[in-house]
Amino acid sequence: MSTPHEIVVLGGNFAGIGLVHYLFKITIPSLQKLDPAKTFHITLVTPNTDLFFKIGSPRALINDKQIPESKILRPLSEGLSKYKPEQLTLAQALATSLDASKRTVTITPVGSETTKDLPYDSLFIATGTTSASPLWTFHPDPSLTSTALKALHTSLPTAKTVLIAGGGAVGIETAGEIAHFYPSAKITLLSGAAQLLPNSPPVLGPRAQSYLETHAKVEVIHNLRVEASDLSATGATVTLSDGSTKTTDLYIDATGGKANTGFLKADWLDGTKRVLTRDAYFRVKGNGSDDVEGVYVLGDVTAGSANTAMVLDAQTPTVASAFAVDFARKAIGVEAGEKKNPGLLGGLVGLVFGKKAAAPSLVEFKPMKDTMLVPVGPGGGVGLIMGWRFPSFLVAKVKGKNFLLELVDPLLTGDKWKA
Numbered sequence: 001m002s003t004p005h006e007i008v009v010l011g012g013n014f015a016g017i018g019l020v021h022y023l024f025k026i027t028i029p030s031l032q033k034l035d036p037a038k039t040f041h042i043t044l045v046t047p048n049t050d051l052f053f054k055i056g057s058p059r060a061l062i063n064d065k066q067i068p069e070s071k072i073l074r075p076l077s078e079g080l081s082k083y084k085p086e087q088l089t090l091a092q093a094l095a096t097s098l099d100a101s102k103r104t105v106t107i108t109p110v111g112s113e114t115t116k117d118l119p120y121d122s123l124f125i126a127t128g129t130t131s132a133s134p135l136w137t138f139h140p141d142p143s144l145t146s147t148a149l150k151a152l153h154t155s156l157p158t159a160k161t162v163l164i165a166g167g168g169a170v171g172i173e174t175a176g177e178i179a180h181f182y183p184s185a186k187i188t189l190l191s192g193a194a195q196l197l198p199n200s201p202p203v204l205g206p207r208a209q210s211y212l213e214t215h216a217k218v219e220v221i222h223n224l225r226v227e228a229s230d231l232s233a234t235g236a237t238v239t240l241s242d243g244s245t246k247t248t249d250l251y252i253d254a255t256g257g258k259a260n261t262g263f264l265k266a267d268w269l270d271g272t273k274r275v276l277t278r279d280a281y282f283r284v285k286g287n288g289s290d291d292v293e294g295v296y297v298l299g300d301v302t303a304g305s306a307n308t309a310m311v312l313d314a315q316t317p318t319v320a321s322a323f324a325v326d327f328a329r330k331a332i333g334v335e336a337g338e339k340k341n342p343g344l345l346g347g348l349v350g351l352v353f354g355k356k357a358a359a360p361s362l363v364e365f366k367p368m369k370d371t372m373l374v375p376v377g378p379g380g381g382v383g384l385i386m387g388w389r390f391p392s393f394l395v396a397k398v399k400g401k402n403f404l405l406e407l408v409d410p411l412l413t414g415d416k417w418k419a
């Protein structure tokens with residue numbers, strides 16, 4: 001057996017976990033049909049040992065009954081233990097630097113200061129973002145997410161005033177949940193922009209605002225940002241962008257996250273510090289002269305990303321196809337989509353597997369556009385499906401009732417991908 005082709009995946013949540021399963025289930029078997037002698041090993045580098053289904057956070061933060069923590073924080077081992085050590089290694093670590101010329105990534109194991117250099121033949125960057133609050137993304141210490149959920153379970157029942165910063169879906173959903181489960185709390189939402197949902201089709205923000213005001217009695221304020229917050233035992237005092245201060249029993253930061261790319265050079269990144277791509281198949285651009293052969297990016301850390309989990313249904317097959325095409329060209333010597341004379345080896349493969357193995361082809365990236373569901377409490381909300389208005393009762397039915405928890409198992413186990 002030849003030395004395995006080493007694939008390093010950085011980041012193990014929606015994008016990274018989905019990709020690992022896709023590679024094992026779809027991509028690697030298709031490459032081995034082309035050349036059965038090729039073997040592959042994946043190292044997944046991530047600080048967390050659980051999958052964090054953060055889509056459920058706005059309801060899980062209410063109490064431990066609506067959505068128990070164990071439903072949104074699920075051991076990765078439940079989905080990954082089926083892979084043998086010669087297939088997959090889980091490194092509980094953070095990527096801390098990358099040497100493109102040596103083709104190594106330096107990792108720092110959680111709770112350790114000793115770094116380790118991992119060589120890669122192919123590299124996938126899927127490190128996502130980190131939000132100020134660990135309610136919405138893992139922090140370098142992943143246990144802070146559970147701590148933050150529990151802290152709200154304790155403080156919400158007695159909070160008379162709640163201030164939420166962030167006019168995106170997360171802030172809106174959180175305001176809606178708290179309003180529903182704690183109807184006597186006075187809730188204020190600071191959009192920080194001229195309207196809610198500023199990055200979505202412009203019809204949606206005003207609809208979300210009127211839903212929040214009429215159904216949830218949430219006060220929405222625009223064009224004011226929280227500049228600083230001072231937490232005390234009895235509440236919080238925040239300083240706003242107009243210089244004023246506001247005190248509140250509870251302050252929740254629901255503003256967006258920062259891309260986790262501190263281990264990469266700035267000349268690989270865009271203005272939001274997301275990773276630049278050189279084509280529509282998510283091959284990393286680099287800086288023009290660094291070696292970026294076999295380096296790919298996916299998920300929220302991708303430049304121009306829609307920052308949704310949904311987009312990964314389209315992006316994962318596309319980025320995996322780029323890897324397959326690059327591998328087939330370099331290691332097997334066949335061009336994309338080639339169906340040439342199978343030759344002796346290919347002929348044998350055909351005999352063994354009963355059909356002619358075709359070289360992999362690039363898969364076009366075709367995400368579903370202008371689609372989002374923003375529940376405001378369990379009973380309704382606002383949404384768009386491919387730009388069309390989605391009625392409130394359907395928002396409740398599809399997402400508000402259960403926060404898409406039915407997607408956790410297929411993601412964790414890889415069952416979402418059909419071979």
Ligand SMILES: Cc1cc2nc3c(=O)[nH]c(=O)nc-3n(C[C@H](O)[C@H](O)[C@H](O)COP(=O)(O)OP(=O)(O)OC[C@H]3O[C@@H](n4cnc5c(N)ncnc54)[C@H](O)[C@@H]3O)c2cc1C
Nearest residue numbers: 011012013014015055095127128260299300307308309310
């Ligand atoms: C409250 C909420 C509701 C949402 N609702 C929806 C929805 O309804 N529909 C939808 O499509 N999307 C939704 N999203 C968005 C969706 O969750 C994200 O798009 C998705 O999580 C992105 O996945 P990712 O793997 O790219 O990033 P993440 O999920 O952020 O994962 C990144 C991973 O990388 C790890 N990591 C970070 N730094 C490093 C490092 N240096 N080295 C190694 N590993 C590292 C992290 O620990 C983490 O495991 C929602 C998000 C939130 C917060």
Ligand SMILES: *[C@@H]1O[C@H](CO)[C@@H](O)[C@H](O)[C@H]1NC(C)=O
Nearest residue numbers: 100265267286287288289290
């Ligand atoms: C890219 O980065 C490398 C290493 O830092 C540097 O040597 C090179 O000059 C850079 N190339 C360009 C085009 O900026």
